[in-house]
Amino acid sequence: MSAVLGSVIGFERERLSWAAGLRTHMLVCVGSALIMIVSIYGFSDALGEHVTLDPSRVAAQVVSGIGFLGAGAILARGQVIRGLTTAASVWSVAGVGLAVGGGLYIPSISATIIILLILAGIKPLEKRFIAYHQRRHVTIKVRRGQLTLGIFNQALGVSANRVKQFIVQPSEKEEYDSVYVVFSRMSPQEYGVIRSKFKDIPGLESISERASDEDIDPYSW
Template sequence: MITASLSAGGAPGWQQGVDLALALVLSAAIGLEREIRQKSAGLRTHTLVGFGAALFMLVSKYGFSDILGESVVLDPSRVAAQIVSGIGFIGGGLIFVRRDVVKGLTTAAAVWLTAAVGMAAGAGLWWLAVLATVGNFVVMLGLTPLAARLPRSKHAQSRLRLSYADGRGVLRQALAECTGLRFVVDELSLEQPGRSHDAGTVTVTLLIRGPGSIADLTSKLAEIEGVVAVACEDANAQHF
């Protein structure tokens, strides 16, 4: 709780400005990484989230000193608590599911972290804000390649999208390659041809699972004569 005796003097204007500037710089650094990866929330979104969170913290700390008195007692943590719940609406808007693939989850988490960094900077916890920003880059740049190297479960499903020239027996060869590399095809669906497809090109989606190497499978499929394009992603992937 905060009382008039603790906050009558307020905080120097320069200190508040430094808190805001630090939140701006750190939030922009986090957003720059998302911008480089061309995510839905990039440099501007993350910067505004962190900058706004810091401003809310400063208003929570110093914005009510003129009304404090013997009979008026304020809890500055109440404003800060609303930042945590409010940022959930922004994060929720970044997450969407398409064909059972979750996208935007990591970016939403980054926005959530950016708000926390802004709050720490606004509260004057500069070292904590810097440390959290460094931790963000450790996770984004260090754990992403590590996760890709982890062994796959034989029960993990992957979605394979294959485009090929019709009438050459390509699909039969592709299924044979899947079987040869110890993959099981759980589902096969034909995509409706659109304007972007060339005449005579067929696109199918295969839901596969198995202990084999996805990289080896896509390489083998790309070598089949008549294959136009091949791409694979985890069926339950959380896109970074």
């Protein structure tokens, strides 16, 4: 049962090609169920008049020990951190396994359904209503040495407070520098106002842009 419930959640992560996918979630769920069973029934022979048993002690180690898998699911690239949701799903699956091992079948099935709804069902709503306000990544090519943060802020005016990151990558071989700018989350209309001010940037050669809900990684270029 724990393998089935773990596979339901793991399949959703596998579909998105995350490192912790189908097999990882199944193993975590089965392993935690086994640990719970051992914690409850594995030491019954040791019980006696002066020996008591606390089944929660071994099971509690799953909750803290599963952190090493969660850390492995989180990918850190420069200033970009990804995989927090997958790490949380692995941790949640461990809880499902403990519930199955403890014989709490209805709570474990209910938790699986709720976790699946959170991972797969809420994501479209998140994209529609929350991701509407996105960070904007802009790559600007300007003539060498002509654009600084002060000049850029002057060109944008009051919109300069939207600048989250400003990275200049000088070019030794070409006559143009590459400037990478991240703007804080804003609606398309707000970004349209900023975009109209790009024409005031001195030495401007070209602009490329994309919308994203992640921070820029200055080491990825």
